[in-house]
Amino acid sequence: MTELFTTAFVAALISGGILAGMPLLLAALGETVSERSGVLNIGLEGMMLMGGYGGFVVALYTNPWLGLAGGLAAGVLTALIMLVFCVRLGLDQIVVGIALLVTAEGITSVLQRAQFGTTYPRLDAMPVFQIPLLSKIPAFGQSLFSQPLIVYIGFALVVVVHWVLGFTSMGLNLRAAGEKPQALDAAGVSVVATRSVAVLVTGGLGGLGGAYMSIVGAGIFVPFMTHGAGFIAIVIAMLARGRALWVLIGAMLFGMSVSLSTALQLVGVNVPQDVVNMLPFVAVMVALIVFARQAYLPAALGSPYTRGSR
């Protein structure tokens, strides 16, 4: 079995893992922020789809960077709906989340069809940024350190989210909103404003994740292309218990479970495509069975806050 771990295998595993894992990472980071503030964002997949489509269209007519920004903006716009219904009006987060998902699926499919018919225009690959010296390391150099710039930004966001949640007053407010909103309110901080920020950040990160999928990952946009990634991201966020560094580990592991089959093919082991498509979901089930007991959810997750309600 030792000959299995060749340079090519490891490189393929890692770069494939990043390719599939980065959208999960971005979306799950967003979900983490949202859940920490007490808003369960079931519509994450919808935000990813909107970001994926919006980003793709912008990238097609301008350039990939504006495309990524467009995807982020599309996600934020979708999250605005969530903000109005769930945070301001206090409607049920699960119902609104599902509605958002279904709506986003419909809108992106219709628009894609209306715009491109049955053709799927393709974007050029984003330029790869080689990190000096580090990119010379065998296996890791060609994979981890030779990636488009957005990948490094994605990893940097893990640190940013970790820092904001753990070490800033804004992070403290967010966590308080998720644990005991009335305490935050009593301390003189608006729960609605705090949760609004969290929901928009989630939309932005989800949209960016979707845009990464269509612009960097696939280079095309296909309806329903997120293929459950938003829900896997929710699972990752829950299992990570709100900690950004665990989100990174989780997302990369899931990404690698997808790239495993490609890597295996490289070393001559053939895996049927159906099994490949199944792998992330098997991974989710295994992770849930093994780790579900450890999932910690904020005490006020999913419950809207109304001041003075009794």
Added chain:
Amino acid sequence: MAEVSEVLDLSPAAGEGGTGPLVEVRGITKIFPGVVANDGIDLAVYGGEVHCLLGENGAGKSTLMNILSGMYRPDAGTILVDGAEVQIDSPRVALDLGIGTVYQHPTLIPVFTVLENLVLGQGRGLSMDTKRALAGLKQVAADLGVEIDPRALAGRLALGQQQQVEIVKALWGGSRVLILDEPTSMLTPQGITELEKVLLQLKERGLAIIFITHKLHEALDVGDRVTVLRRGRVVGTLGPEVVRSTSRDELQARIVTMMFGEEAASLAGVAEVRGEVTGHRTARQVSSEVMLELIGVSVEPQRSEIGIRDVSLAVRRGEIVGVAGVDGNGQRELAEAVAGQRSVHTGDVLLAGQSIRHTSVSGRQRMGLRYVTDDRVGEGTVSSLSVATNLILKRIGDGPFWKRGRVCDDAISECATDLVDSFDIRTPTIETSCGTLSGGNLQKVLLARELSFDPRVVVYNKPTHGLDVKTTYAVRDRIRQLAEERQVSALLISTDLEELLDLCDRIAVLFGGRLMGVVENEVGAELEVGRLMVGGDSR
């Protein structure tokens, strides 16, 4: 009326030291659907004074406080701070005006450290100014004479300490007015003494303190000025000169009349009203037959609980054994282990000498073991179902209410009508849904259900918690009567020491999930129980 002149004689006090009231409310009215919680309330609060707001549950005390702290907005009336009219439309505004509040339900976040709880809402921009916070905490803690570890998780602190943190938090931004809503409800006798010391300190520093309570003796102990609320209205205020110059007995009499009006006479015998600890009830003849026995019972904790370990206790026939302790020391675990709602990890539970460790909840119910839960709304009743259905909730499928799987409405309504009568449940009809009943009536529904059909052993979990004085009195009477006349044994879990002293033959104390000792209810039991409640060794 005499009361009017008492309200008016505030003015000389206002002249004292040449300062007006720090906070004044005029004509505050707040209407909730179906109830006028505050009806034209006038109140003036002065620096350097403890102003007690006294009244029964539902008199409107907490509503008024929530208006001052920015949680509710009044429907009418004005609030003045330092003589200037203000609009307090959010807690932020209240804090900026120097009004700090310690709410009845703790607002600390249990998974945050003390420090994190304190800096919550204090941040400017992104930064958490922990250095300033630490210095401030040290300062305030020293001023108050308390000691608090800033790195400890708030949820791990004893309730008394949590409250001290809440007070520090309320004073944080330089508050000049401190509102305390029922601050003693979670404290041990020792904790209350400490709180009184802290209040004295604050008073000397010129703060105005609003102390909300429904216990008369507390108001007399700490109050410089006492305002009595009844049904949303101010019925009278006793100014500091009146409080100082009148004897305690006379004050008591006057306040009782204010609190209860024409009903006062009928309540003369209620300990709570008299405001004294009666203690050591007269010894009753109790048979030696053990009805309920716990042998080394341990229960694994569920999240945020502490479980119970190695609890052994025997309740004899017709005996009332109390379980004292500060909330969250294993009371619920103990009650549910006996009721069968939770599995016993080690040890055994015997009912009349027979092991019921593996008997189901309904099996125990049929054997005459009953449990009156403290969670009346969540666990005790189904809000959307009728009173009648709730009364037979634990007999679903049993005769005579069900016959061959079909429900017999006549049998149910007959039984329900009987119970509503005999337990004095105030409900429009037996078909009214339980959710619309008041807490007191809900408790009567629970009692009616659990105490019917030949109970032998009853576990009461905080049976009078949150009830008004009259209902409290009625509930305690029923518990006592059941024990005396029908020889029903009782395990009475309560955080109200006065209640235990009033009813029990013996009082066991739970602390940290362990039984610290069992005290015979005789002279001096109060102090001994109080000592055990904070973890002191049994003598």
